[in-house]
Amino acid sequence: MSDDTIRDGELFTALPDSYDASLYFIGRIRTPWVERKDCPRRGDVNGPVCQIEIDPRWQGALLGIEKHKELQILYWMDLARRDLIVQVPRSNGEKAGTFALRSPVRPNPIASSIVSVFAASKTTLLVRGLDCVDGTPLLDIKPHFSREDD
Numbered sequence: 001m002s003d004d005t006i007r008d009g010e011l012f013t014a015l016p017d018s019y020d021a022s023l024y025f026i027g028r029i030r031t032p033w034v035e036r037k038d039c040p041r042r043g044d045v046n047g048p049v050c051q052i053e054i055d056p057r058w059q060g061a062l063l064g065i066e067k068h069k070e071l072q073i074l075y076w077m078d079l080a081r082r083d084l085i086v087q088v089p090r091s092n093g094e095k096a097g098t099f100a101l102r103s104p105v106r107p108n109p110i111a112s113s114i115v116s117v118f119a120a121s122k123t124t125l126l127v128r129g130l131d132c133v134d135g136t137p138l139l140d141i142k143p144h145f146s147r148e149d150d
Helices: 056-062
Strands: 027-030 050-054 070-076 084-087 110-120 124-128 136-143
Touching: 050 056, 050 136, 070 124
Parallel strands: none
Antiparallel strands: 027 050, 027 136, 050 124, 070 110, 070 136, 110 124
């Protein structure tokens, strides 16, 4: 069964004719997972160390990043289909709307993980807590502040 197969009960819609915005990929994420089926469902801070590679043009944007123990990583799940509006997850087989799920299949396949930082160099971060395929495009990095930090 391919990742693009429609399961019984799933619904899809036609995608818009054009895009509303554009993005810059600021780097790539390196993980041990080569195929989508191998990725964990959620990142685990006890999982493998992964590498975030920042395009050198954005190196200055990392100034001060080492002060943060946790980061929010936003990335583009470029292998995901984008047209499903109702999905039937393998985990429970119950129909749910795309916006009620953490599935990578969504109109804008943007993912977010909170990661623990182990090391930072000029254009590389070593982190734990990711759940994506090796080579996934990186959208943004933000410091993560827990509610206790407010």
